[in-house]
Amino acid sequence: MSPPVKLGIVGLGRWARVLVRAAQRSQNLKIVSGYSRTPETREAFAREFGIAAASDLRQMFADTEVRGVILTVPNEQHFPVAEQAARAGKHVYTEKPIAHTLEDGVRICELEARHGIRIVVGHSARLLSGTRLMKAAIQRGELGRLACIEANFSNERALELTPQNWRWYRAQCPGGPLSQLAIHQFDSLACLGGEIIQVMSMASKLSPAGAEVDDQSMTLVKFADGKLGYVGSCWTSPGIFSIRCFGQKALMHYEVDFSSWDHPDRLHESSSLYVQRGKNGYGKREELELPQSNMFVDELESFARAIATGELPELSATNGLAAAAAVNAALLSIDRGGETVALAEVIDEARARVRRQAKAA
Amino acid sequence: MSPPVKLGIVGLGRWARVLVRAAQRSQNLKIVSGYSRTPETREAFAREFGIAAASDLRQMFADTEVRGVILTVPNEQHFPVAEQAARAGKHVYTEKPIAHTLEDGVRICELEARHGIRIVVGHSARLLSGTRLMKAAIQRGELGRLACIEANFSNERALELTPQNWRWYRAQCPGGPLSQLAIHQFDSLACLGGEIIQVMSMASKLSPAGAEVDDQSMTLVKFADGKLGYVGSCWTSPGIFSIRCFGQKALMHYEVDFSSWDHPDRLHESSSLYVQRGKNGYGKREELELPQSNMFVDELESFARAIATGELPELSATNGLAAAAAVNAALLSIDRGGETVALAEVIDEARARVRRQAKAA
Numbered sequence: 001m002s003p004p005v006k007l008g009i010v011g012l013g014r015w016a017r018v019l020v021r022a023a024q025r026s027q028n029l030k031i032v033s034g035y036s037r038t039p040e041t042r043e044a045f046a047r048e049f050g051i052a053a054a055s056d057l058r059q060m061f062a063d064t065e066v067r068g069v070i071l072t073v074p075n076e077q078h079f080p081v082a083e084q085a086a087r088a089g090k091h092v093y094t095e096k097p098i099a100h101t102l103e104d105g106v107r108i109c110e111l112e113a114r115h116g117i118r119i120v121v122g123h124s125a126r127l128l129s130g131t132r133l134m135k136a137a138i139q140r141g142e143l144g145r146l147a148c149i150e151a152n153f154s155n156e157r158a159l160e161l162t163p164q165n166w167r168w169y170r171a172q173c174p175g176g177p178l179s180q181l182a183i184h185q186f187d188s189l190a191c192l193g194g195e196i197i198q199v200m201s202m203a204s205k206l207s208p209a210g211a212e213v214d215d216q217s218m219t220l221v222k223f224a225d226g227k228l229g230y231v232g233s234c235w236t237s238p239g240i241f242s243i244r245c246f247g248q249k250a251l252m253h254y255e256v257d258f259s260s261w262d263h264p265d266r267l268h269e270s271s272s273l274y275v276q277r278g279k280n281g282y283g284k285r286e287e288l289e290l291p292q293s294n295m296f297v298d299e300l301e302s303f304a305r306a307i308a309t310g311e312l313p314e315l316s317a318t319n320g321l322a323a324a325a326a327v328n329a330a331l332l333s334i335d336r337g338g339e340t341v342a343l344a345e346v347i348d349e350a351r352a353r354v355r356r357q358a359k360a361a
Numbered sequence: 362m363s364p365p366v367k368l369g370i371v372g373l374g375r376w377a378r379v380l381v382r383a384a385q386r387s388q389n390l391k392i393v394s395g396y397s398r399t400p401e402t403r404e405a406f407a408r409e410f411g412i413a414a415a416s417d418l419r420q421m422f423a424d425t426e427v428r429g430v431i432l433t434v435p436n437e438q439h440f441p442v443a444e445q446a447a448r449a450g451k452h453v454y455t456e457k458p459i460a461h462t463l464e465d466g467v468r469i470c471e472l473e474a475r476h477g478i479r480i481v482v483g484h485s486a487r488l489l490s491g492t493r494l495m496k497a498a499i500q501r502g503e504l505g506r507l508a509c510i511e512a513n514f515s516n517e518r519a520l521e522l523t524p525q526n527w528r529w530y531r532a533q534c535p536g537g538p539l540s541q542l543a544i545h546q547f548d549s550l551a552c553l554g555g556e557i558i559q560v561m562s563m564a565s566k567l568s569p570a571g572a573e574v575d576d577q578s579m580t581l582v583k584f585a586d587g588k589l590g591y592v593g594s595c596w597t598s599p600g601i602f603s604i605r606c607f608g609q610k611a612l613m614h615y616e617v618d619f620s621s622w623d624h625p626d627r628l629h630e631s632s633s634l635y636v637q638r639g640k641n642g643y644g645k646r647e648e649l650e651l652p653q654s655n656m657f658v659d660e661l662e663s664f665a666r667a668i669a670t671g672e673l674p675e676l677s678a679t680n681g682l683a684a685a686a687a688v689n690a691a692l693l694s695i696d697r698g699g700e701t702v703a704l705a706e707v708i709d710e711a712r713a714r715v716r717r718q719a720k721a722a
Contacts, residue, residue: 145567145597147565147567147576147577147595147597147598148515148577148579148593148595148598150511150513150593152511152605154509154607154612156609156639159609200561200563200581200699201581202561202581202583202589203589204508204583204587204588204589205587206506206508206587206588207609215508216508216509216588216589217589218509218581218589218590218591220561220562220563220579220581220699222563222565226565226566226567227565227567227577228563228564228565228577228578228579228593229579230579230591230593232509232511232589232591234508234509234607236506236508236607236609237508237509237607237608237609237611237612237639238607238611238612238637238638238639240605240607240612240637244513244601246515246595246597246598246601247598248517248520248568248597248598250598250599251515251598251599251601257646259645276599276601277599278517278598278599284620285618337701338561338581338699338700338701339699339700340698340699
């Protein structure tokens, strides 16, 4: 048993508390330092969790005991804080999306090689036990050649929006559920089906709340190998998370009871996964056992493992950038009236803008 | 109790036998005459079912006892045979699609007013008990404002195609599962969500069989009121039929175990319908009882009712044309690299071609 990897956490809001509680269940990592701009927040955090509060970021980044930092700061701050951490030689875990803009996403990806660090982007949905079981079945060849993947992630958020909520505004929350929920499923599709090369998307605004943002989105996806994918996201209905994989030998369907989302270690109790096998049993379904798992513990442990071994994590910056690029390409497709948009187009343009801005600076 | 409406049936293949068996379970209609071009086929049919064989179509259409005819002839013959029947004053039931071309579909629609008859197009999926229950719940307002509808209809057909099968060929089976399976779901979406105005579509060919036709299709749909819809169809996987409606107050999900498809009165035993209600129970699901039903009996009874009452049937020619137009618009979208295509565009063009051809004739 190696000693736990010691970590700091920056940004001490609601989500930080979820991650700290998850961290406390792991033997492989230990959060030893926390920072928030507001002194009251960091003092309350220190009292509640018995974790030392850093008086400023430099203090945390100067602490040689701290090998990596967890960022739960607003999306616009992902890159600036990640860069500061990387310059101090700290590995970085950041919540999804990788960054607020694709340019910042590109810059975060570049930190890895430049500073010899590992970056983990918290696309936790990839670690849901049903997704893991489907991925393992695909890798064992049980589904045969995959043809289609359908996914949906929806909830009622748009019915409750007010102008006080940042999600009300197009600039901060582009595409509504597209940037907030669908992004998880673009990553799930990439996890299960490999590289996504094109998207086309439709959006609509139906909530009576009157927010700026669209509250419905549906996106079609083409994978590099010709498979098709679909990601739907409705922001005005009861919550659902589902993924269905269509293969030549079998079909698998995973569905999560959304009411358990905040208690990942109980998700398996009210979720379901079935397989419908080919030829000798079309239409016959077998319910599979879903093991208990905790995607938040798992993503933090994967961060600790990347730090300890130097290995590229599955929740990599590259994967995080691809999911953000799918969202941006879908937004562009909506702007262009549903035209097909290549992910390479939006990523290449973001890289070009980063190069131009670097030269200009 | 009125006496049963007497009907003829034209085309005595596999599907005719399914419909005749369904007809035998109804008190409201009676098939009294059958016709096939092949004398052996019609004699075998007469022997098996005790139904008189007509020696030619004229004989059947001259029979004043026969008030309507059921067509299970190849798609190209829907219009020519329907026209002959209509001229003889017979009401017409035709299998889906309404016709092989949209022009013929337009012509079939025109027969109603011209000859004072009723036309029923056999979009039986609309009559599945789960679809009926969802439609009733939507009409009662239980789902609140509908936002999205997702549907899928898939099976393994493309894995078994050979050049001997008409479905191998692009000209006869355009878009593969798009024209064969997805068409049912376009009609289901219209049934549950109202008029579809636009589609955009992606297709792919993945089966090792080597047929001409695409074997995967995914289509996004925009409804007249801004709702979004999705219809997926995979022709290289175990079968599935599912519909999910997202409303502001509740979400409903219906799924049919495909292995029971050929025995519609047993479908309810292995299918499922759940509702997930809003606000006070997001994530809590209630399984609903699916009553026994038989969509084939129901569609024939709706034909008999339209004949007896003169009322416009729900499985109308207009609805059949709209479903075929959605397929044609999706095919055009695929040809145009995924562009958004308005259904009005393809229907108006078909009408214009019909008018030009009528003038030229």
